Amino acid sequence: xxxxxxxxxxxxxxxxxxxxxxxxxxxxxxxxxxxxxxxxxxxxxxxxxxxxxxxxxxxxxxxxxxxxxxxxxxxxxxxxxxxxxxxxxxxxxxxxxxxxxxxxxxxxxxxxxxxxxxxxxxxxxxxxxxxxxxxxxxxxxxxxxxxxxxxxxxxxxxxxxxxxxxxxxxxxxxxxxxxxxxxxxxxxxxxxxxxxxxxxxxxxxxxxxxxxxxxxxxxxxxxxxxxxxxxxxxxxxxxxxxxxxxxxxxxxxxxxxxxxxxxxxxxxxxxxxxxxxxxxxxxxxxxxxxxxxxxxxxxxxxxxxxxxxxxxxxxxxxxxxxxxxxxxxxxxxxxxxxxxxxxxxx
Amino acid sequence: xxxxxxxxxxxxxxxxxxxxxxxxxxxxxxxxxxxxxxxxxxxxxxxxxxxxxxxxxxxxxxxxxxxxxxxxxxxxxxxxxxxxxxxxxxxxxxxxxxxxxxxxxxxxxxxxxxxxxxxxxxxxxxxxxxxxxxxxxxxxxxxxxxxxxxxxxxxxxxxxxxxxxxxxxxxxxxxxxxxxxxxxxxxxxxxxxxxxxxxxxxxxxxxxxxxxxxxxxxxxxxxxxxxxxxxxxxxxxxxxxxxxxxxxxxxxxxxxxxxxxxxxxxxxxxxxxxxxxxxxxxxxxxxxxxxxxxxxxxxxxxxxxxxxxxxxxxxxxxxxxxxxxxxxxxxxxxxxxxxxxxxxxxxxxxxxxxxxxxxxxxxxxxxxxxxxxxxxxxxxxxxxxxxxxxxxxxxxxxxxxxxxxxxxxxxxxxxxxxxxxxxxxxxxxxxxxxxxxxxxxxx
Numbered sequence: 001x002x003x004x005x006x007x008x009x010x011x012x013x014x015x016x017x018x019x020x021x022x023x024x025x026x027x028x029x030x031x032x033x034x035x036x037x038x039x040x041x042x043x044x045x046x047x048x049x050x051x052x053x054x055x056x057x058x059x060x061x062x063x064x065x066x067x068x069x070x071x072x073x074x075x076x077x078x079x080x081x082x083x084x085x086x087x088x089x090x091x092x093x094x095x096x097x098x099x100x101x102x103x104x105x106x107x108x109x110x111x112x113x114x115x116x117x118x119x120x121x122x123x124x125x126x127x128x129x130x131x132x133x134x135x136x137x138x139x140x141x142x143x144x145x146x147x148x149x150x151x152x153x154x155x156x157x158x159x160x161x162x163x164x165x166x167x168x169x170x171x172x173x174x175x176x177x178x179x180x181x182x183x184x185x186x187x188x189x190x191x192x193x194x195x196x197x198x199x200x201x202x203x204x205x206x207x208x209x210x211x212x213x214x215x216x217x218x219x220x221x222x223x224x225x226x227x228x229x230x231x232x233x234x235x236x237x238x239x240x241x242x243x244x245x246x247x248x249x250x251x252x253x254x255x256x257x258x259x260x261x262x263x264x265x266x267x268x269x270x271x272x273x274x275x276x277x278x279x280x281x282x283x284x285x286x287x288x289x290x291x292x293x294x295x296x297x298x299x300x301x302x303x304x305x306x307x308x309x310x311x312x313x314x315x316x317x318x319x320x321x322x323x324x325x326x327x328x329x330x331x332x333x334x335x336x337x338x339x340x341x342x343x344x345x346x
Numbered sequence: 347x348x349x350x351x352x353x354x355x356x357x358x359x360x361x362x363x364x365x366x367x368x369x370x371x372x373x374x375x376x377x378x379x380x381x382x383x384x385x386x387x388x389x390x391x392x393x394x395x396x397x398x399x400x401x402x403x404x405x406x407x408x409x410x411x412x413x414x415x416x417x418x419x420x421x422x423x424x425x426x427x428x429x430x431x432x433x434x435x436x437x438x439x440x441x442x443x444x445x446x447x448x449x450x451x452x453x454x455x456x457x458x459x460x461x462x463x464x465x466x467x468x469x470x471x472x473x474x475x476x477x478x479x480x481x482x483x484x485x486x487x488x489x490x491x492x493x494x495x496x497x498x499x500x501x502x503x504x505x506x507x508x509x510x511x512x513x514x515x516x517x518x519x520x521x522x523x524x525x526x527x528x529x530x531x532x533x534x535x536x537x538x539x540x541x542x543x544x545x546x547x548x549x550x551x552x553x554x555x556x557x558x559x560x561x562x563x564x565x566x567x568x569x570x571x572x573x574x575x576x577x578x579x580x581x582x583x584x585x586x587x588x589x590x591x592x593x594x595x596x597x598x599x600x601x602x603x604x605x606x607x608x609x610x611x612x613x614x615x616x617x618x619x620x621x622x623x624x625x626x627x628x629x630x631x632x633x634x635x636x637x638x639x640x641x642x643x644x645x646x647x648x649x650x651x652x653x654x655x656x657x658x659x660x661x662x663x664x665x666x667x668x669x670x671x672x673x674x675x676x677x678x679x680x681x682x683x684x685x686x687x688x689x690x691x692x693x694x695x696x697x698x699x700x701x702x703x704x705x706x707x708x709x710x711x712x713x714x715x716x717x718x719x720x721x722x723x724x725x726x727x728x729x730x731x732x733x734x735x736x737x738x739x740x741x742x743x744x745x746x747x748x749x750x751x752x753x754x755x756x757x758x759x760x761x762x763x764x765x766x767x768x769x770x771x772x773x774x775x776x777x778x779x780x781x782x783x784x785x786x787x788x789x
Contacts, residue, residue, distance in 0.1 A: 019671050019672070020675055021710075025773075027676055030765075033768075037766055289720035289733065291723070294720075340751045341588070341601070341754070342601040342754075
């Protein structure tokens with residue numbers, strides 16, 4: 001084509017045609033983003049983070065910082081090694097880091113969160129495809145791994161007062177303290193809890209609510225965790241049905257298993273139930289996407305939590321029950337496919 | 347029956363951007379010097395030209411027709427001379443034969459364009475014949491011939507006619523302005539449809555973000571016992587006909603079925619008005635109201651444009667493109683509209699809007715892996731699992747996509763809109779649908 005004879009208006013038209021972007025509809029997108037969702041979760045965890053430092057002191061802060069830094073570091077390193085795009089700016093590794101630290105006792109050694117982060121990020125998250133593809137909640141899987149590998153470190157809880165060296169969580173007191181039968185426990189972790197639980201007294205419910213009790217650093221303050229959870233529900237980041245059905249089922253099951261009424265509030269407020277129900281069971285990648293599936297998932301986790309706590313060898317059952325339901329997620333989704341609009345009943 | 351604040355399950359709130367044009371009265375567009383009228387603007391058989399090069403034609407003269415039942419004739423929108431009949435690109439993405447007519451500027455009406463008599467004197471059959479002869483097709487975008495829609499098989503008992511005034515697509519205000527400016531004609535058109543189909547109940551459904559239209563139509567229908575106005579929640583895709591039927595009547599059109607399976611027929615507001623004009627004035631569908639809008643255009647407007655006028659002419663009448671290059675030119679709205687390769691395409695019967703997005707608005711965002719947040723399930727009005735259908739479609743596993751009911755997708759785009767990872771959900775499901783249908787055809 002001879003460009004000299006082309007008049008300028010024609011040239012302009014041709015230029016326009018080369019500029020117009022052509023795609024399949026829709027042509028606009030919402031302002032939702034992965035980064036924003038993850039940022040919301042971090043914001044929601046801030047009150048409990050501050051609370052953990054207030055109640056457990058500077059060692060809690062140290063553990064959280066080490067955990068977050070190592071989680072982000074491992075994510076970047078493994079993605080570089082796998083020649084994948086480095087996605088630490090989606091903030092998801094930060095959340096994993098915070099949650100791992102939240103599951104540690106304040107007395108945990110500095111290297112424990114590093115072990116946890118390495119396992120969570122490298123094995124559970126990146127080996128299975130990264131964000132969205134992990135079949136288990138990475139932080140919970142890390143907790144389970146640490147608990148089996150270093151049970152003494154994981155189950156030696158300090159109180160919120162610095163002068164107390166080792167004490168028992170309310171759940172351990174309920175499990176072992178009443179019977180004072182520490183020899184019956186089968187595991188090292190349980191034995192550690194049990195030995196300190198024998199003869200101990202339960203804290204007041206108010207202290208349980210605000211978090212002034214022994215436990216993992218991020219799980220104790222129901223109040224601060226609920227403030228963050230309310231934010232996540234208002235921002236529509238998490239589905240309220242999962243925590244509500246989870247905690248509701250746990251409660252009903254505890255009643256059915258014969259737990260006395262005076263201990264029920266301790267079960268609900270104590271241990272990792274609130275942290276687990278609002279922040280771990282709601283993990284997108286490892287919980288079902290179908291509306292009915294989410295409810296079944298939550299009921300299943302509640303059922304297992306109560307069963308492990310009352311009948312099992314451990315004082316606490318939240319992490320194992322969520323992990324078990326995580327692996328059941330594909331199956332749950334398969335059987336809870338939503339009925340399509342206008343689908344003819346078969 | 348409740349007629350306030352009706353809605354359906356699912357859907358998404360999309361900023362509607364209608365403020366650009368919703369208060370601007372409809373203007374007549376400038377007379378085009380040349381029009382290119384496609385012989386295939388509708389669903390169904392393409393028309394054969396009834397004129398040849400060199401013929402003189404008048405406004406409203408039929409210039410193309412097909413023998414098939416599912417088809418609609420086309421008419422000249424100007425008076426003048428046929429210059430050529432040649433394949434050209436049209437905004438639906440197809441290349442079809444177009445009749446290019448040079449206007450003589452006289453705007454002479456063809457003798458066939460005359461009132462068809464009183465509605466009371468017309469039989470249902472005659473009304474449907476008038477609609478067919480006027481070349482009326484669904485003006486909401488699908489372009490299905492209206493006379494076919496109004497001729498359900500006798501075993502389908504129809505009891506409700508719904509006028510679709512939801513106009514849930516962001517930016518578009520053509521139906522809105524018509525409802526405000528000519529509500530009597532829409533009521534008349536609805537009465538004509540009710541008579542043609544033999545139905546006693548007519549409902550006009552309008553989203554609540556158009557209170558002036560609701561008021562105008564309530565006023566215009568106040569003496570009609572059988573006609574009601576329903577206000578609808580503002581939610582996308584409220585204007586999808588199956589969602590509209592569900593909101594208004596509570597009935598669910600079965601998967602793979604048609605509105606007539608639940609006794610309803612839905613007609614878009616512009617289409618209903620075209621029916622009224624076909625009877626009252628004998629006017630075939632040779633012009634329509636188009637909303638020209640978006641940040642990329644200087645003066646957004648609602649223009650009554652002759653079919654066959656080029657997008658370029660229409661955009662120029664709105665002051666042309668804004669400073670900076672336009673990013674996208676879309677026929678229709680931003681959710682389901684079709685983006686254009688060129689602005690040298692003609693306005694057709696289904697062109698409710700020309701939306702110009704700026705380069706910045708059009709710039710695609712990076713696609714990230716799915717995080718399984720489940721928002722696509724929440725917004726899907728059909729209750730599909732877009733993340734799975736899309737993932738199978740992208741792996742070319744169309745059999746699996748079909749098992750996840752890909753064919754039920756209405757391509758509303760709500761899933762892609764909401765996705766925080768900016769995944770091409772609706773886009774890939776559309777691909778799966780096409781592959782599945784092609785496979786079925788091949789069998």
